[in-house]
Amino acid sequence: MIGPMDQKTDVFEARRREFAAFLRSRRERLAPSDVGLPEGIRRRTPGLRREELAMLAGVGTTWYTWLEQARNIRPSPQVLNALADALRLDDAERRHLFTLNNRQAVQAMSTTPEHVDEPLQRVLANLTHQPAYVLGRRWDVLAWNRATDVLFGGYDTLERDERNIMHRLFVDPAHRRLLVDWESVARVSLAMFRADSARYAGDPDFERLIALLMQASDEFRSWWQRHEVISPLSGIKRIDHPVMGRMSFEHTGLALTNRPEMKLIVYTPLDDDDTNSKLAKLLDLDPA
Numbered sequence: 001m002i003g004p005m006d007q008k009t010d011v012f013e014a015r016r017r018e019f020a021a022f023l024r025s026r027r028e029r030l031a032p033s034d035v036g037l038p039e040g041i042r043r044r045t046p047g048l049r050r051e052e053l054a055m056l057a058g059v060g061t062t063w064y065t066w067l068e069q070a071r072n073i074r075p076s077p078q079v080l081n082a083l084a085d086a087l088r089l090d091d092a093e094r095r096h097l098f099t100l101n102n103r104q105a106v107q108a109m110s111t112t113p114e115h116v117d118e119p120l121q122r123v124l125a126n127l128t129h130q131p132a133y134v135l136g137r138r139w140d141v142l143a144w145n146r147a148t149d150v151l152f153g154g155y156d157t158l159e160r161d162e163r164n165i166m167h168r169l170f171v172d173p174a175h176r177r178l179l180v181d182w183e184s185v186a187r188v189s190l191a192m193f194r195a196d197s198a199r200y201a202g203d204p205d206f207e208r209l210i211a212l213l214m215q216a217s218d219e220f221r222s223w224w225q226r227h228e229v230i231s232p233l234s235g236i237k238r239i240d241h242p243v244m245g246r247m248s249f250e251h252t253g254l255a256l257t258n259r260p261e262m263k264l265i266v267y268t269p270l271d272d273d274d275t276n277s278k279l280a281k282l283l284d285l286d287p288a
Helices: 004-028 050-057 061-068 077-086 091-100 118-126 146-152 165-170 173-178 182-200 204-216 218-224 272-285
Strands: 132-135 141-144 235-241 245-256 259-269
Touching: 004 061, 004 091, 050 061, 050 077, 077 091, 118 132, 118 141, 132 146, 146 259, 146 272, 165 173, 165 182, 165 204, 165 218, 173 235, 182 204, 182 218, 204 218, 235 272, 245 272, 259 272
Parallel strands: none
Antiparallel strands: 132 141, 132 259, 235 245, 245 259
């Protein structure tokens, strides 16, 4: 009879074998010229030699050989990063390397301009009766659908900072009046934002936004200093709309696998407060 410990051992052994095979396959696809090494004499096997890869990664040849032999060794995150750099791995391959070692790769801080691709724009447009928008790494609303516009007000009239979720929550009085449970929503959102922003600590754009919010909102300044963090949550958001009155939505955040710094936020109307029919009337009232 196989017990839990035996099953756990089998999993670790399987991962070590997969890790060893992955290392070997990526080493063999590299030519010496790819990493600035001379070709030298004719090679019996394709790719780099083990000693060459070990030299590039800054580890011992014998120790690296043990990794390719699936020995019971657990490399540190620093060593895994060095191996990934030496093997010229892309982001997906680097994550795979860490996953096989039960480690979590630290994502590099992205500073490139954010862009919402056309397929995602089409997803937004087709969510005709669900307000939805795409959040960027700083929680700026990058793209939105018509249902979002009629529910929360015209995002296209707002500047970038004004279009930021935290700015709307803490600085925009009209948006604040929309939220029936403003304080609980604001506290939870701030704790999620703080957790999200940790890997961008020191980023000038984040620092500028936080300084602006600290100056503009007493609540933000007080709660930010408590250093509360929570994982992303779904939940119910109740809206007190100036035209339609009380409306209730379930909001969900969806991670985008091809853009890990972005999220798709979707508001699903609930039966409570006759929200479906009220949203339909709002959409009819608003000229597209």
